[in-house]
Amino acid sequence: MPGPYPGRAVRAHSEKCIDSTTSRVDVPTVRQMMSDGIRTLTHEKTDRDAWAHFVGPKDVVGIKLNCSGAPQIRSAPEVVGVIVDNLVSLGIPPENIYLYERFLDQLTSVHYERYVPEGVNIVAIETPRGSVLGYDPRVYVEVDFFGEDDTRSNMIRLVTERFTKIINVPNMKDHQAAGVTGCLKNIAYGDFSNVARSHSHEKTNTFSFIGTLASTEPLRSRTVLQVMDGLRGVWHGGPFSQYPQFRFFPKQIVFGTDPVAIDRLLIDVIENKRKAEGALSIWDRSMENVKRGHNEDIRVNHFIREPGHIEFAGKLGLGVYDISEIKVAELEV
Amino acid sequence: MIWLVAAILPALAADAPPDAVKLQAPQVEYHVNEASATTSPWVDANGWQIVRAPGKHFYYDLSASKIPSARVAPLAAAEAFVYGAQASIHTDQAGTDAFNRMLDFLKTIPGADLPVVADIGVVDDGSDECGELMNMLARRNLLYKIVTAPDPKLAVNVSLGSKEYPKEGAADPSMLAQKIRSQLGDEHRSLRVYGSEVVIARLESDGAHARVHLLNYAFRPVVGLRVRVAGSYAHQTVRAFGKPDLKLQDAAVSGGATEFTLPDLGTYAVVDLTK
Numbered sequence: 001m002p003g004p005y006p007g008r009a010v011r012a013h014s015e016k017c018i019d020s021t022t023s024r025v026d027v028p029t030v031r032q033m034m035s036d037g038i039r040t041l042t043h044e045k046t047d048r049d050a051w052a053h054f055v056g057p058k059d060v061v062g063i064k065l066n067c068s069g070a071p072q073i074r075s076a077p078e079v080v081g082v083i084v085d086n087l088v089s090l091g092i093p094p095e096n097i098y099l100y101e102r103f104l105d106q107l108t109s110v111h112y113e114r115y116v117p118e119g120v121n122i123v124a125i126e127t128p129r130g131s132v133l134g135y136d137p138r139v140y141v142e143v144d145f146f147g148e149d150d151t152r153s154n155m156i157r158l159v160t161e162r163f164t165k166i167i168n169v170p171n172m173k174d175h176q177a178a179g180v181t182g183c184l185k186n187i188a189y190g191d192f193s194n195v196a197r198s199h200s201h202e203k204t205n206t207f208s209f210i211g212t213l214a215s216t217e218p219l220r221s222r223t224v225l226q227v228m229d230g231l232r233g234v235w236h237g238g239p240f241s242q243y244p245q246f247r248f249f250p251k252q253i254v255f256g257t258d259p260v261a262i263d264r265l266l267i268d269v270i271e272n273k274r275k276a277e278g279a280l281s282i283w284d285r286s287m288e289n290v291k292r293g294h295n296e297d298i299r300v301n302h303f304i305r306e307p308g309h310i311e312f313a314g315k316l317g318l319g320v321y322d323i324s325e326i327k328v329a330e331l332e333v
Numbered sequence: 334m335i336w337l338v339a340a341i342l343p344a345l346a347a348d349a350p351p352d353a354v355k356l357q358a359p360q361v362e363y364h365v366n367e368a369s370a371t372t373s374p375w376v377d378a379n380g381w382q383i384v385r386a387p388g389k390h391f392y393y394d395l396s397a398s399k400i401p402s403a404r405v406a407p408l409a410a411a412e413a414f415v416y417g418a419q420a421s422i423h424t425d426q427a428g429t430d431a432f433n434r435m436l437d438f439l440k441t442i443p444g445a446d447l448p449v450v451a452d453i454g455v456v457d458d459g460s461d462e463c464g465e466l467m468n469m470l471a472r473r474n475l476l477y478k479i480v481t482a483p484d485p486k487l488a489v490n491v492s493l494g495s496k497e498y499p500k501e502g503a504a505d506p507s508m509l510a511q512k513i514r515s516q517l518g519d520e521h522r523s524l525r526v527y528g529s530e531v532v533i534a535r536l537e538s539d540g541a542h543a544r545v546h547l548l549n550y551a552f553r554p555v556v557g558l559r560v561r562v563a564g565s566y567a568h569q570t571v572r573a574f575g576k577p578d579l580k581l582q583d584a585a586v587s588g589g590a591t592e593f594t595l596p597d598l599g600t601y602a603v604v605d606l607t608k
Contacts, residue, residue, distance in 0.1 A: 132528040132557035137583045137594055144519070147511040148373075149473050150527045151519065152559075194528075 001187075001220050003257025004053070005041060007320035007327060009265060012037040013252040014333035018231045020249045025078045025231060030253075033333045034082045034227075037255040040329050047086055054224045055165050057091030062098045062163040064223075066170045066186045067106035069234055069241035074110050075169040079229045079253065081115035083167060094119030098158060102126050102190060125156050126193070135193045136160040141213055146200045153192040159219055166223040168259070172233035172250050173241075174270050176295070177204035179282040179307025181239045182266040183226045183259030184318070188213035199303060202290045207306040211313030214259065220318070226262050228254040235273040237295045246298075248273055260319025261326045263310045274298070282307045349392040349421035356382060356391050356420070358398035359408045361531045361551045373472075373530045376550045380533065381467035383416040384479060385457060392421040395428060402428030404552045404600075407435035411574065411601035414439050415535050415546040435600070438574045442603055447537035447544055450523050451478035453513060456492040462503035463493050469510035474526050474534050475517070489517050527559035532598065536562065543606040547598060555598040566591040566606035573602035 012033040018025050035047050044050040055061055063083060065075040080099060087097055094117045101107040104124035112122050125134035135154035144151045159166065170186035177199050178185050188210045189195045195213070198205040214220065230250040237246045250269055256262050271282050279298035280289055282305055294300040314321035356379040363374050383391060393409040395402055406428035413420035422432065453470065457463050457479045470477045483490035491513060494500050502509050519525065524536045524545070531551040537544045543562055549555050565586050573579040576599055584593040591606055 128556055130528075130556070132559060132594070133582075133596055137559055137592065138585065147514075149530065152527050 001214065001223050001257065001259055002261075002317075002319035003224060005257045007258060007261050007325050008041070008329075009254055009256040009258070009262050009326065010037045010041045010329040010331065011252055011254045011265070012040075012331040012333055015251060017251050017333070018249055023072075023232065023249075025076060027078050029333060030076075030078050030231070031082055033253050033331075034079065034086075036331050036333055037227075037253055038086075040331060041255045048089055051086045051090055054167070055087060055090060055092065059092060059164045060096045060098070060162055061087055061092060062100055062158060062166045062222075064166055064168045064170075064187055064190055065099055065101045065107070065110075065112075066181075066190065066239075067101045067103070067110055068181075068239040069171065069173060070106045071109040072244075073171055073173065073232050073234050073241040073247060074106075075171065076229050076231050077110055077112050077115040079227065079231070080112060080169060083169070083227065084116045084120060088117060095121070097121065098123055098163065100125060100156070100158060102156075103129060123158065125158070132193055134158075139216070139218075141192065141209075141216055143209070143212075145198055145205050145209075146203075148197045150194055150197070153194045153213065155216065155219060156191050159191055159222065163222055166219070167225045167227060168223055169227050169229055172228065172230040172252075172266055172269055174234050174236050174238035174246070174274070174282070175206075175305075176238065176302035177306065178206040178210060178309055179305040180263065180266050180270045180310075182228060182263040184210050184214050184263050184310060184313050185239075187219065187223055187259065191219050202287070202292075202304055204303045204306055207309050208312055210309045211316045211318060214313060215316045215318055223259075224257065226254075226256050226259050228262050228266070230254060230269070233269070233273075235270055235277065236279050236298050243296055258319035260310055260314040260321050263313075264321055264323055264326060265328065267307055267310065349423070350390045353390040353392040353421060354382065354386055356393050356409075358393060358395050358400060358405050359412050359548075359550055360398070360400050360405060374551075376472050376531055376533065378468070378471060378533050378548070378550060379412055380416045380535065381464065381471045383413070383418040383420075385464065385467065390421070391418050392423065394423045396423055396425070400552060403431040406432040407574065408548070408550065408552075408600050410435045410439070412548055415548060415601075435574060438572075438601075442572055443605075445537070445542065445544055445605075447539050447542060449478060450536040450538050450543075451476045452488050452517055452521065452523050453477035454480035454484045454487040454490040456480055456482065456490070458493055460493065462500065462506070465506040466491070466493070466503060466509055469506045470513065471533055473510055473514065474524060475510065475514055476523055476536060488521055489513055523563045525561040527561070528557050529555045529598075531555070532558060534560070538564070540564070541608050545604040545606070547595070547602045547604070549598050549600055556596070558595045558598050559592065560595070560604070561590050561592045562606060563590050564606070565589060566608060568607045569593050570605045570607075571595065571602055572605075573597075573599060575599045576602075
């Protein structure tokens with residue numbers, strides 16, 4: 001990261017990609033969005049040539065899912081299925097493809113196995129939750145936030161020992177601590193242990209921790225593609241999705257290699273939706289509006305939000321934050 | 334009810350001496366709906382009381398514990414063993430059977446007369462505040478020992494009521510323990526534990542041989558516990574209660590420290606490290 005396309009993103013939108021009433025995905029339309037998006041990003045005429053920019057037959061590919069809003073809001077299995085189909089078409093054996101997420105209960109609720117060929121690995125890292133065995137004891141970020149005794153966050157062992165490439169598939173979501181959660185949050189907090197310790201009471205250290213984790217090797221260099229699934233989204237109360245009234249349908253998929261640029265676009269998607277709904281701005285830092293246990297109130301913040309984590313990640317070299325320097329190709333399918 | 338005695342090696346006994354010091358049932362309490370200074374679970378551990386009263390007899394009355402006796406009795410026995418206490422344990426038949434299984438395990442641990450390792454000296458004034466401070470230090474695996482006067486060989490010496498550690502500062506023992514930790518510096522700690530907040534460790538070493546005792550106060554396994562010990566030890570051997578085939582993972586010796594992972598920690602394990 002930021003890869004070969006810093007400051008660039010392709011946004012494929014389609015009104016018919018998902019039914020806003022039933023939440024049913026129109027698979028042919030999604031396939032078209034995926035094809036148009038990846039080919040536009042790479043300037044290639046075929047899907048095969050486009051995907052070959054990022055992976056090859058000898059790669060072992062991890063697909064970083066986001067299932068924290070599952071079962072309703074998660075990396076859409078229809079999108080993930082298209083990614084896997086393209087990897088297999090390139091000659092990557094299904095056994096060398098891994099769909100992964102940290103927590104088993106969230107992952108299994110989606111049933112990805114119904115959308116991918118037999119042999120593809122579907123792996124939860126923490127089984128049981130809290131286990132450190134799925135993490136590499138040699139690779140960690142060490143920091144003391146609130147006096148916690150366990151000051152290490154270790155990188156997932158599959159990332160350090162098995163994967164040669166990673167494709168990141170986040171959602172478009174509000175995040176009560178980080179402001180929004182997109183590419184950076186998913187690849188950072190989703191690939192390390194012991195990260196919830198960065199929040200305590202109203203304070204969260206997501207401002208600097210997200211970018212720091214995302215820039216840690218080998219995660220940084222092995223993450224070669226971002227496919228932000230915005231078919232569905234969460235505009236308040238994220239990253240979870242226990243309140244149906246806060247779900248919405250951006251009906252888009254965003255492609256790129258620059259997580260900062262894509263997340264910068266995400267800020268506008270979430271902020272505009274919140275503004276339209278009368279919710280607090282994600283930039284609101286007033287302590288008067290911070291209350292615990294009021295997740296259903298759109299005029300209340302759970303934490304002091306830190307959407308500035310995206311700009312901070314840009315300063316770490318992970319991508320382009322300045323909106324005037326980001327070139328977005330808009331596709332209508 | 335049955336009285337058991339846990340000493341260097343536990344044995345059955347008919348009763349506890351009348352002057353024995355009462356200990357609480359070792360366990361973890363999860364008070365998720367109560368406000369507290371820390372989100373960490375509350376560990377009811379007794380090591381600090383045992384080291385505070387050397388030579389005393391202790392007793393655990395487990396009859397009122399909500400934890401099944403078959404779980405808590407072995408932990409009490411292991412705790413007494415780790416701290417070298419002579420202790421009586423009041424339990425029922427199920428607790429006795431479990432106690433005896435722990436006893437069988439403890440007999441397999443080779444004797445080793447190793448000094449206890451400490452980074453911090455605590456001048457014990459006998460006050461409740463000082464006791465609670467030692468409790469907090471133990472729960473955070475900040476290795477301390479009781480001293481009669483500041484020991485220049487230790488990195489930090491704490492004397493409540495001194496200018497540096499005024500009595501009023503002990504009103505929040507958790508904050509005080511954190512202050513002491515900061516003064517010591519994590520990089521200078523002789524032992525670190527990663528991956529659990531419910532494991533309390535005790536370290537003994539003569540420089541050539543180190544022994545790490547690991548007590549799990551939750552009554553469920555800790556799946557994956559990373560331990561770091563100051564000093565370079567090429568050989569590591571683990572003995573774990575109820576898990577005779579347990580092997581250490583990812584052992585590493587670098588930077589003047591030795592690290593290893595216990596993939597599965599039940600009630601108690603002991604790790605021997607040698608050069």
